[in-house]
Amino acid sequence: MSATLVHGGLPEGVRRIDLLSLVEDLGKRGLSLSSTATRVLRHYIWRSRDDDYRAGRICAVWDRVNRTADDLDLCSRAINDAERELEAKRLIARTTGGNGARSGLRCGGVIRWAAGINLAPLIDRYADLLAAWEARELEQQAIDTCKAEIRRMRRFIRDAAEPDLMARADAILPDGRVAPIQRIEKLEAIRAALEAVLADLASDPRAMKTSDRPEENSRPNIQNQDSSRSCSGRPAEPTITPRLALEVASEEFRLIASGHGDPGWPSLVEASRQTASWLGIGQRTWGKACSSLGRERAALCVLVIDRNTRLQSGHRYQARHAGKCLSGMVRRATSGGFNLDGLLRAFQRDELAGSGAVSEASLPESDQGQSMASLTAQILSRIGTAMGDAT
Secondary structure (H helix, E strand, O other), X not given: OXXXXXXXXXXXXXXXXXXXXXHHHHHHHHHOOXXXXXXXXXXXXXXXXXXXXXXXXXXXXXXXXXXXXXXXXXOHHHHHHHHHXXXXXXXXXXXXXXXXXXXXXXXXXXXXXXXXXXXXXXXXXXXXXXHHHHHHHHHHHHHHHHHHHHXXXXXXXXXXXXXXXXXXXXXXXXXXXXXXXXXXXXXXXXXXXXXXXXXXXXXXXOHHHHOXXXXXXXXXXXXXXXXXXXXXXXXXXXXXXXXXXXXXXXXXXXXXXXXXXXXXXXXXXXXXXXXXXXXXXXHHHHHHHHXXXXXXXXXXXXXXXXXXXXXXXXXXXXOOOHHHHHHHHHHHHHHOOOOHHHHHHXXXXXXXXXXXXXXXHOOOHHHOOOOHHHHHHHHHHHHHHHHHHHO
């Protein structure tokens, strides 16, 4: 197969992040893929560059299989199986060089040729995937509406206090729960059957006396106190502000966060959760970090890992195993060997602008005259060092 497979580009205004989000939203169910194949596809999109998605360009990665396996904490056989699955689904094309090895040439930011994983099929199918996502969204809206109507009809039947009608309703939906049902055809059949019960209820003069009763039982239980808190039960916010943290985040991370609203902890946490998935950090690892550190501090750790994965190969702070890095940071923080709170407090504007030194990050004197952004970047690098040592 040719190693210069080009593509027609993404639609106007669509970026690589949008393609990543679409793959994330569709998930393994929407793409009809296994979990491993979905992870591998997200990883290859993340490893590409924004400019590779312009029309007439080559969009490819040529990492060796063993490196991809190392990045995702998988074996080489799993990567090969996932790639074959992706190729069979027409989401990637595998190209090979003369000796069968993966390689490529990028000159001036543009790929001249590549032998490896080519994403042209995925890019050319963007419109079809978007249409599939929109169709699924419409179906989910229909499912939610149908479930709401079923609950409302069961409430009317229950309020009528007619044993015979209630027995018929229980026979239609024995446990009374519609949440596990996801097939619209089955939900519509249940709704039609309950409508027949309601028709009999409406024709019974004895039962109609309850039709004008206020729906007191259906009123929501609204809490008067703010119950928002981190999943660990610790204080919801660390000392660093989300805006300051985003100043040293990668450009892609900032773009993801901006898509979730104003810069604040909700948008930063959601961006970290999404980025963690793209980095190959498993849900269990992310959940353990949230439980141990709190969602906000876990999000800051992912921000650091994302930033350090982008460092050049061989850099002392480069994060090569995202999942292991996050686990190591959590382990060090919980054992007291990694003072994450102390490092985060060093971000505070007063400390940075005051003495010009951050004692808890142990910055050298030569760094005291740097700008706030430089100091923050240095602190993040120090976190990266602890992160690397932890793994």
